[in-house]
Amino acid sequence: MNGFLRLTTALAFGVLTALPAAAADLKIGLQDDADVLDPAQSRSFVGRIVYTAMCDKLVDVSPDLKIVPQLATGWKWSDDGLKLVMTLRDGVKFHDETTMDAAAVVATIERNLTLPESRRKSELSSVAKVEATGPLEVTFTLKQPDATLLAQLSDRAGMIVSPKAAKELGANFGSKPVCAGPFKFVERVQQDRIVLEKFKDYWNKDAIFIDKVTYLPIPDSTVRLANLRSGDLDMIERLAATDAQSVKGDGKLKYEAVVNIGYMSLYANVGNGARANNPFGKDKRLRQAFSLAIDREALMQIVYEGTAVAGNQPFPPNSPWYDKNIPVPARDVAKAKALVKQAGFDRVPVEMQVPNNPVAQQMMQIVQSMVAEAGFDVQLKSTEFATLLNEQTAGNYQLSRSDWSGRVDPDGNIHQFVTCNAGLNDTKYCNPEVDKLLNAARASTDETVRKQKYDAAAAILNDDLPMIYLGHQSWIWAMKKSVSGFVPNPDGMIRLTGMKKEG
Amino acid sequence: MPVFIAKRLLVALPTLLIISIFVFSLQKLLPGDPVLAMAGEERDPAVLELLREKYHLNDPIPVQYVRWLGGVVQGDLGMSLRTNQPVLELIKEKLPVTIQLAIMSMIFAFAIGVPMGILAAVKKNTVLDYVASLLALSGLSVPNFWLGIMLILLVSVQLGWLPASGYESIFVDPVRSLQTMIMPAFVLGNALAATLMRHTRSAMLGVLSADYIRTARAKGLSPREVVLSHSFRNALLPVITLTALLFGELLAGAVLTEQIFTIPGFGKLIVDAVFNRDYAVVQGVVMCTALGFILMNLIADVLYVLLNPRLRANL
Numbered sequence: 001m002n003g004f005l006r007l008t009t010a011l012a013f014g015v016l017t018a019l020p021a022a023a024a025d026l027k028i029g030l031q032d033d034a035d036v037l038d039p040a041q042s043r044s045f046v047g048r049i050v051y052t053a054m055c056d057k058l059v060d061v062s063p064d065l066k067i068v069p070q071l072a073t074g075w076k077w078s079d080d081g082l083k084l085v086m087t088l089r090d091g092v093k094f095h096d097e098t099t100m101d102a103a104a105v106v107a108t109i110e111r112n113l114t115l116p117e118s119r120r121k122s123e124l125s126s127v128a129k130v131e132a133t134g135p136l137e138v139t140f141t142l143k144q145p146d147a148t149l150l151a152q153l154s155d156r157a158g159m160i161v162s163p164k165a166a167k168e169l170g171a172n173f174g175s176k177p178v179c180a181g182p183f184k185f186v187e188r189v190q191q192d193r194i195v196l197e198k199f200k201d202y203w204n205k206d207a208i209f210i211d212k213v214t215y216l217p218i219p220d221s222t223v224r225l226a227n228l229r230s231g232d233l234d235m236i237e238r239l240a241a242t243d244a245q246s247v248k249g250d251g252k253l254k255y256e257a258v259v260n261i262g263y264m265s266l267y268a269n270v271g272n273g274a275r276a277n278n279p280f281g282k283d284k285r286l287r288q289a290f291s292l293a294i295d296r297e298a299l300m301q302i303v304y305e306g307t308a309v310a311g312n313q314p315f316p317p318n319s320p321w322y323d324k325n326i327p328v329p330a331r332d333v334a335k336a337k338a339l340v341k342q343a344g345f346d347r348v349p350v351e352m353q354v355p356n357n358p359v360a361q362q363m364m365q366i367v368q369s370m371v372a373e374a375g376f377d378v379q380l381k382s383t384e385f386a387t388l389l390n391e392q393t394a395g396n397y398q399l400s401r402s403d404w405s406g407r408v409d410p411d412g413n414i415h416q417f418v419t420c421n422a423g424l425n426d427t428k429y430c431n432p433e434v435d436k437l438l439n440a441a442r443a444s445t446d447e448t449v450r451k452q453k454y455d456a457a458a459a460i461l462n463d464d465l466p467m468i469y470l471g472h473q474s475w476i477w478a479m480k481k482s483v484s485g486f487v488p489n490p491d492g493m494i495r496l497t498g499m500k501k502e503g
Numbered sequence: 504m505p506v507f508i509a510k511r512l513l514v515a516l517p518t519l520l521i522i523s524i525f526v527f528s529l530q531k532l533l534p535g536d537p538v539l540a541m542a543g544e545e546r547d548p549a550v551l552e553l554l555r556e557k558y559h560l561n562d563p564i565p566v567q568y569v570r571w572l573g574g575v576v577q578g579d580l581g582m583s584l585r586t587n588q589p590v591l592e593l594i595k596e597k598l599p600v601t602i603q604l605a606i607m608s609m610i611f612a613f614a615i616g617v618p619m620g621i622l623a624a625v626k627k628n629t630v631l632d633y634v635a636s637l638l639a640l641s642g643l644s645v646p647n648f649w650l651g652i653m654l655i656l657l658v659s660v661q662l663g664w665l666p667a668s669g670y671e672s673i674f675v676d677p678v679r680s681l682q683t684m685i686m687p688a689f690v691l692g693n694a695l696a697a698t699l700m701r702h703t704r705s706a707m708l709g710v711l712s713a714d715y716i717r718t719a720r721a722k723g724l725s726p727r728e729v730v731l732s733h734s735f736r737n738a739l740l741p742v743i744t745l746t747a748l749l750f751g752e753l754l755a756g757a758v759l760t761e762q763i764f765t766i767p768g769f770g771k772l773i774v775d776a777v778f779n780r781d782y783a784v785v786q787g788v789v790m791c792t793a794l795g796f797i798l799m800n801l802i803a804d805v806l807y808v809l810l811n812p813r814l815r816a817n818l
């Protein structure tokens with residue numbers, strides 16, 4: 001080979017490799033349509049999936065649920081837990097090319113705290129003030145120690161938006177959101193699609209290999225999967241557990257799953273209005289018997305084809321916060337019967353409200369027949385979801401099936417449900433001892449101390465049983481074989497950083 | 504004729520008013536708090552109260568109704584609780600989608616139902632008649648959602664001919680728009696075709712046994728002329744009434760069909776609105792549908808007069 005030929009070959013090769021690859025468009029099927037696309041106002045789960053691509057947060061959550069840097073590169077708590085100092089990443093631009101700095105963070109947090117429509121107020125309720133203590137340094141001063149703040153800042157409360165756009169659009173920010181994430185907003189058609197494109201000045205642009213991403217809400221899981229199989233979608237979230245085997249056996253598709261941070265549970269009305277005045281609400285032995293009569297393992301195998309895990313605490317058994325001294329109880333009908341007898345009953349009538357979706361109903365029918373053997377005559381009351389929520393808050397129920405999507409910090413899975421007068425405490429359970437433990441756990445930034453407090457609270461709650469935990473579902477994703485680099489995270493988000501699509 | 508139309512429109516006003524009262528009160532009877540449904544998992548009492556205030560949900564129901572009516576008179580249908588968009592804007596966005604679906608379904612329904620009905624009547628009690636009746640019966644019996652999913656699995660997943668779901672505006676990409684609409688229009692039109700076929704058949708049978716048809720045949724007209732010019736035109740009258748009534752069925756069917764094929768139209772809008780207790784949207788969509796229904800009936804009446812000269816004397 002002569003020199004000239006070698007040179008041209010090398011040049012041609014150089015040109016070829018320098019050429020951009022064909023544009024990679026990713027189409028993702030979501031279960032619902034997102035609500036307002038303003039991190040301050042949003043409340044839907046799928047909205048958070050879209051933000052993951054569009055709006056970077058101060059901190060992120062790793063697959064093992066540790067808080068890791070994102071827009072903030074480091075942070076430090078003061079010894080009394082009343083001050084949090086965060087150092088920000090240098091050279092970060094918003095989608096409108098303005099600079100992300102300490103002033104922008106302060107403006108965003110203040111917006112979250114003061115915008116009348118903001119849904120972030122309770123998440124940031126411990127913040128007394130936030131100040132720019134340097135061009136790239138912000139200091140949060142708290143009213144009382146709050147270990148959950150970092151976890152809050154890893155979600156919508158910590159998504160930094162362009163102050164310029166926020167000022168211009170006010171409460172209408174959702175019509176054209178401007179953040180500092182890897183993808184910027186292009187268009188949205190209600191109930192049809194949300195389109196984002198790669199932001200060329202993203203701080204971590206070298207790790208982004210997707211050029212355009214389109215989110216399509218398709219509520220029916222069968223149709224969602226059909227769209228993936230026909231090639232109209234590249235990836236779907238929340239695959240139905242009943243389709244798991246068929247996707248695993250499909251040579252063209254990939255299956256990913258991870259146990260989520262939420263839980264499935266039954267609320268027992270122990271103190272919410274007049275309907276709490278019944279044996280089941282007043283005598284914990286009956287609730288213990290009810291719990292013992294359920295074969296949780298079988299329930300998860302039958303209803304969720306083994307994709308869900310049995311549980312008995314607000315944290316899944318694989319979580320570091322799970323108390324291993326209180327393992328998932330095995331079914332014990334004899335003991336359950338004995339407890340019912342001790343409480344002075346032969347048969348106990350119980351009315352249970354259940355959301356009117358097929359999976360929840362199937363599950364509760366199985367529970368109904370399981371507990372019947374121990375002496376419970378369960379009457380199922382199938383209720384549409386908004387109504388169920390209303391009845392539950394109003395205390396118009398005896399036993400109610402209710403689930404929680406889960407929060408990264410353990411506090412978010414337990415404090416607001418079981419402390420006296422808490423916002424989501426629909427059972428109206430109130431035990432000063434539990435309050436004391438959970439408040440102490442919230443105030444400490446020392447994980448060992450927190451774990452001790454949660455364990456102590458778990459022991460009391462496992463005895464009183466205002467909530468009977470059943471298990472933990474998995475997030476299940478299915479995608480084409482050509483999609484790679486996806487890392488399942490227990491928070492259910494789809495992080496596009498590092499993801500690739502070939503062909 | 505203009506006087507006739509004006510009179511009919513005037514009569515429609517009290518009808519619409521009654522419907523609006525009915526829908527408004529029915530919605531308020533529904534259990535479930537819209538603010539609670541909106542808040543989802545983030546139930547901050549202060550925010551809930553603010554939202555209740557903002558949307559006047561604390562006011563007595565009659566006050567809420569009068570406020571809403573006052574807005575409607577000025578062309579303001581209120582704001583969606585869920586998406587913060589004006590209801591009128593949402594309707595403007597979704598209505599063309601459902602109209603396209605409705606027109607395409609009607610085309611399917613007519614293209615299948617009417618010829619089959621004529622054929623079945625002309626070839627009464629032959630194999631052709633039985634086959635047509637059998638097809639009609641199955642068209643009526645097969646539920647929309649089942650047929651929809653089966654078609655998706657066959658046409659999109661197995662054969663890969665058409666997109667499984669989604670929507671594209673006919674003004675942006677006509678080819679893609681038709682591709683996405685063919686299956687839903689067929690599913691929706693299929694059930695209507697069956698009803699149309701049954702009615703066309705019986706209307707045709709009635710006309711075909713009339714004296715003037717015998718006369719026409721005796722005059723030596725070709726069977727084709729007898730059927731199409733003499734019988735069909737007269738048989739068409741009940742079919743038109745039926746079409747106006749089928750419009751209601753069409754909208755009801757669109758709710759399910761749009762859900763299955765994920766078409767962002769009226770049906771999907773109302774389903775989402777009901778589940779989220781998005782009162783203003785439900786109210787707006789129902790009123791709009793009622794108006795459409797009234798207009799369809801008016802059009803049917805006008806067509807009647809145009810097709811049947813005898814009715815003109817009564818105007």
